[in-house]
Amino acid sequence: MSSESKKLFNIIILGVAFMFMFTAFQTCGNVAQTVITNLNSTDFHGSGYTSMAIIYGVFSASNLISPSVVAIVGPQISMFVSGIFYSAYIAVFIQPFTWAFYTASVFIGIAAAVLWTAQGNCLTINSDENTIGRNSGVFWALLQFSLFFGNLYIYLAWQGKTHISEGDRRTVFIALTVISLVGTVLFFLIRKPEESNTHEGEDSTNENLGDASSSQSKMTRAVDAFKRSMKLCLTKEILLLSITTAYTGLELTFFSGVYGTCIGAVNKFGSDEKSLIGLSGIFIGIGEILGGGFFGLVNKNNRFGRNPVVILGIVVHFVAFYLIFFNMPNNAPLASIEGTNDQAYMNPSKELAIFCSFLLGLGDSCFNTQLLSILGFLYSEDSAPAFAIFKFVQSICAAVAYFYSNYLLLQWQLLIMVVVGFFGTISFFTVEWEAPAFVARGSDYSSI
Template structure:
C-alpha cells in the first residue's frame, strides 16, 4: 500500500507533469509518457522469464525489498528528470516489477491454503488499492484549483512520494515467514532447481488451464492501461470541466481506488460464503465495465486520449458531467477488482506447487498487453480503445468460465477418488 501509494500516484500524474515542466528537454519529446509506460511494461513482460529464478535464489522477501528500492529510485528520478535518466529508469523498473509481482504471488500462495487463497487474494487486493485512495487524495487537495503547477510544487510532491515508497520497501521485512520453514537440504535442492524455472514457466504457459486464463489476464492488462493512464488523461483534457479538470485526475484516482477497495474487501471477506464459485464475480466485473465503457463513450470527447496539452474542445454525445466521469472511475475500479481477485485466487489454486513460475506467466501476459495498450493509446480515438476492451473482455470472461469449470470438475474428481 505504501509503495504503490507512491508509484500509482506517480503514474497517474506523470502525463500532466511532463507536459507542464517549464524548462526541460523532456518537454520537447512527443508522447514521452506513453513511450515510457510501453517500455516499462514491455521490459516487465520479458523479465518475467528470469523473475522466478531470482525469487528462487534470494527468496520472495528480499526480492520484494530490492525491487521496492528500484521503484523508489524511479519516483525520485522525477525530482529532476532528463531524457536519459527517464528512459533508463523505465527499463530498470520494468525488470524490478517482474521480480516484485512474481515474489508477491509466491508469498501469497505459500501463506495460504486452498480454503483461504480466495479470501487472502481479496484482502491483499483491497489493501494494495488503498494506495489509489491516499495518493490521489493528496494530489487532489494539493492541486485543487491550480491551472498551472509550479516546478517547486511538483518537486515537493515527488520528494514526498519517494519517502513514502521507501517506507513501503522496508515494511516488507515485517512479512511473516510461512511455517514450516524449509530445511537446509530442501533449500539446497531449491537452488539446484533454479535453472529449470524458466522452462517450467514455459511449460505452464501452454497448459490448457493457463491458455484459457490468458485471455482474461490479457484483458486486465488492457484495462489496467486504460484506468491508470488513459482515463485520467481524458478527464484532464476535457476543457468543459473548467479549471478543476487537472485536479479531477486525482479525484478520479480516488474513486477508482474506492471501487477497488470495495471489490477486494467484499469478494475477499465473503469468499467462504460464495457457493457459486468465481464465475459470478467475474460476470459482475464484466457488466460493471460495460456500463462504465458506455457512459465514458457518451460523456468524454472522442479525441481526449490524444488531445494536445491545452485540452479538447470537441463535444461529447451528452453534456460532459463530472459526476458521470467519477461514477465511471468507481465502476472501473470495482470491475477491475472483480477480475484481479478471482484471477489471483484461481492461479494460486490451480498452480499451488509452481506458484512462482505461474505468477510469472500471469504477469508476462498482463504486462505485454498493457505495453501494447500504452502504444496504441497514442494513436487511437477513445471509442476504438473502448471497443477493443469490450471484445477482449467478453472473450476473456467466457474463457474464465471454462477454466473455472475445469477447476470444479477436477475438484469433484478428487473428492470422488478420496471417497
Template sequence: MGPEGKRLLNIIILGFGFMFMFTAFQTCGNIEQTVIKSFNSTEFHGSGYTSMAIIYGVFSASNLIAPSVVTLIGPQFSMFFSGLLYSGYIAMFIYPYTWTFYTASVLVGIGAAVLWTAQGNVLAINSSDRTIGRNSGIFWALLQFSLFFGNLYIYCAWHGHDHITDKDRRTVFISLTVISLVGCFLFFLIRKPEPPPASSSEVTESLLPTESLENSSDSSDPLSLCSQAVDAFVQACKMFTTREMLLLSVSIAYTGLELTFYSGVYGTSIGAMTRFGKDAKSLIGISGICIGVGEILGGGVFGLLNKSSRFGRNPVVLLGLIIHYLAFFLIFLNIANDAPLAPEAGTDLQAFITPSIGVALFCSFLLGLGDSCFNTQLLSIIGFTFRDNSAPAFAVFKFIQSIAAALAFFYSNYLLLQWQLLILVLLGFLGSTTFFMAEWAAEASRPQSDYDSI
C-alpha cells in the same frame, strides 16, 4: 499467535507494504503524462505513455527469469530490491532528463517482474485451499488503498491549479519517493510460516522453499540454487502450454488492457477536458480516489464471496464484465473522443452529452470495482490451480498481463477514445468466456468437501 494467525499477519504486512509502494507508483503513473506536458524544460522530450509501454514491455520479458531470481535470493529480498527500483523511478521526476526517464523505465520493468513473482509466492505459501480466496481479497483491498491516499494528496496539492509548476512537481515526487521507501522496508517484517502438517490441505511450495523468506544461507549450496533457478525458468515456459493457463490468458490480457486504461488513459482524459473547468487537473486525483474506492470495496466483498459462495468465481467475473460495460458506455457518452491525445491546453470538444464531472467520477468508481472482480478471481484461481508451482504460475500471469499493458500504452499514443473502448469491449467478452471455461475445469477437479471453503 497460532500458525494460521502468523500466516494471516504475513498477508496483512504484505498488503501494507504494497499499499505504501503503490500509493507512490500508481499515483505517479496516474499523473505523469499530465506532469510531462507541463515541464518547463526544452531538454526533456519524454512521453508518459511511451514510458509505461517500455515498463510493461520489459516487465513481460523479465517475467520468464523472475522465478529464477526469486529462487536465488528469496522473496523477501526480491521484493525489497525491486521496491528500490520503483523508488528510483519516482525520484527521477524530481529532476527529470529524457535518458534517465527511459533508463528508469527499463529498470522498473525488471523490478516489477521480480516483485510480483515474489508477491505471488508469499501469497501462496501463506495460504491454503481454504484461505486462498480470503487472502487474495485481503491483499487486493489493502493494495488498492494506494489509489485512495495518493490521489487524495494530489487533489489537495493541485486544487485550483490550471498549470503544474516545477515546484509543485518536486514537492509531490519527493513525498512519493519517501512513501515508496517505507513500503520497501515493511517487507522485512514478513516472517517465514510454519510448515503445514502432512495431512492438511495447506498450500505447499515445491519450487521456492518457505525458508527463503529468511534467505537462509545454509538452506542450499550454490549448485543446488542454480539448479532450482534453471528449473524455475523451465517450469515457467512449460506453464504456457497448459490448458488452464491458455484459457486464463485471454482474461489476463484483458486485465492488462484495462489496467492501462484506468491507470493512465482515463485520468489523462479527465484532466484534458476544459469543459470541466479550471479544476480539471485536480480531478485526476479525485478520479484515482474513486477508482481506489471501487477496488477496495470489490477486494473486500468479492474476497468474502469467493470464500463462501458455492457457485465459484464465475458470477463475480460476470458482474465485473457488466460493470465495465456500463462504465465504457458512459465514458463514450461523456468524454471527448480526442481527450487521451489532447495537448496541455486540453480539448474543447464535447461527446454525446453535456460533460458531467459526476458521471466521470462514477465511471472511475465502476472501473475500479470491475477491475477488482477480475483480479481477485484470477489471483484465487491461479493460486488454487497452480498451488504446487505458484512462482512460475504468477510469473506467467504477469508476463501475459504486462505484454497486454505494454501494447495498450503503445496504442494509447495514437488511438482515439472510441477505438480504445471498442478493444476493451471485445477482449472483455472473450476473456470472460474463457475464464468461465477455466473455472468449470477447476470445479471438476475440486473435492466436494472443499466447495464451501474456496
C-alpha cells in the same frame, strides 16, 4: 501466535507494504502524462505513455526469468530489492532528464516482474485452498488503498490549478519517493510460515557451513523454475486464462493512465480539470477496495464460485465504457497541453466522469481477485511460474495498450477492451468449470 494467525499476519503486512509502494507508483502513473505535458516546453521531451509502454514491455520479457530469481534469493529479498527500483523511478520526476526517465523505465520493468512473481509466491505459501480466496481479497483491498491516499493528496494540492509548477511537482514526488521507501522496508516484517521452516532452515544451515551443494541446489531450483514456466505456458488452463489476463492488462492501462489524462484534458471541466485527476483516482481506489474487501471477506472459501464475480465485473465495465463514450471527447487521450474544447454526445459531466472511475475500479477488482484466487488454487505447487505467466501476459498487453494510446482515439480504445473483455470472460468460465477436475488429476501439464 498460531500458524494460521502468522500466515494472515504475513498477508496483511504484504498488503500494507504494497499499499505504501503503490500509493507512490500508481499516483505517479496517474499524473505522469499530465506532469510531463507541462514539462515539454523545457529540455525534457519524454512521454508518459511511452515510458509505461517500455515498463510493461520489459516487465513482460522479464517474467521469463523472474521465477528463477525468486527461487534463488527468496520472495522477501526479491520484493525488497524491487522496491528500491520503484523508489528510484519515482525520484526521477524530482529533477527529470529524458535519458534518466527512460533508463529508469527499463529497470523498473525488470523489478516489477520480480516483485509480482515474489508476491504471488508469498501469497500462495501463506494460503491453502480454504483461505486463498479470502487472502487474495484482503491483499487486493489493502493494495488498492494506494489509489485512495495518493490521489487524495493530488486532488487537494492541485485544486484550481491549470498548470503544474516546478515547486508543485517536486513537493509531490519527494513525498511519493519517501512513501515508496517506507513500503519497501516493511517487507522485512514478513515471517516464514511454519510449514516451510524445516526446508528453509536446512538451506540456511548449508549456507552457513559454506556447503557447495547449497549454491548447486539454488541453481537447480532456478533452472527447474524456468522449465516449469515453459511447460505451464502450453497448458489449456493457462492459455484460456491468458485471454482474461490480457483484458486486465488493457483495462489497467486505461484506468491507470489514459482515463486520468482524458479528464485532465477536458477544458469544459474548468479550473477543476487537474484536481479531478486525483479525485478520479480516489474513486477508482474506492471501487477497488470495496470489491476486494467484499469478494475476499464475504465470499469465503469460494462458496458462491468465481464466475458470478467475473460476470459482475464485465457488466460493470461495459456500463462504464458506454458512459465514458457518451461523456468524454474522442480526442481527449491525445490532447496537447491546451486540452480539448470538443465534446462527445453530451456536455461533459464531472459527476458522471467520477462515477465511471468508481465503476472502473470495481470491475477491475472483480477480475483480479478471481484471477489471483484461481491461480493460487490451480497451481499451489507452482505458484511462482504461474504468477509469472499471469504478469507476463498482463504486462505485455498493458505495454501494447500504452503504445496505441499515443495514436488511437477514445472510441477505438474502448472498442478493443469490449471485444477482448467479452472473450476473456468466456475463457474464465471454461477454466472455472474444469478447475476441480484439474486439481484432482494433479500437476499434469500434458493437456493442451
